[in-house]
Amino acid sequence: MFYTYILIGVKCPKTYVGHTNDWERRLLKHNSGYGVFTKRYGPWKIIHKEEFLTEKESIKREKYFKSAAGRRWMKKNLFENARVAER
Structure with missing residues (x-):
C-alpha cells in the first residue's frame, strides 16, 4: 500500500504534503x-x-x-472543519 499524507506543524501553521509506503516511519523521519x-x-x-x-x-x-485546487480543498475540508471543531 502507498499513502499520500498531509502534515501540519505543531508550533506553526505550515503544511507539508508527501507520499510514502510507510507513513508512520515517514512521520518519525x-x-x-x-x-x-x-x-x-x-x-x-x-x-x-x-x-x-x-x-x-x-x-x-x-x-x-x-x-x-488541492490547496483550496485542504482549506475547505481540513482547516475550516478544524476551526469549527475547536469551538
Missing part, C-alpha cells in the same frame, strides 16, 4: 529532523492520509494537493 523544510518547521502531526494500491496513484494525489 520528519520529526527527527530529516529534510531541510521539515527540520525547520517541525515537530509535525498528521492531519490527513489517503491509501492507494499503487505508487503512481499516490503521487498523482500528492501533486493534486500541491496544486491551487
Whole structure:
C-alpha cells in the first residue's frame, strides 16, 4: 500500500504534503529532523492520509494537493472543519 499524507506543524501553521509506503516511519523521519523544510518547521502531526494500491496513484494525489485546487480543498475540508471543531 502507498499513502499520500498531509502534515501540519505543531508550533506553526505550515503544511507539508508527501507520499510514502510507510507513513508512520515517514512521520518519525520528519520529526527527527530529516529534510531541510521539515527540520525547520517541525515537530509535525498528521492531519490527513489517503491509501492507494499503487505508487503512481499516490503521487498523482500528492501533486493534486500541491496544486491551487488541492490547496483550496485542504482549506475547505481540513482547516475550516478544524476551526469549527475547536469551538
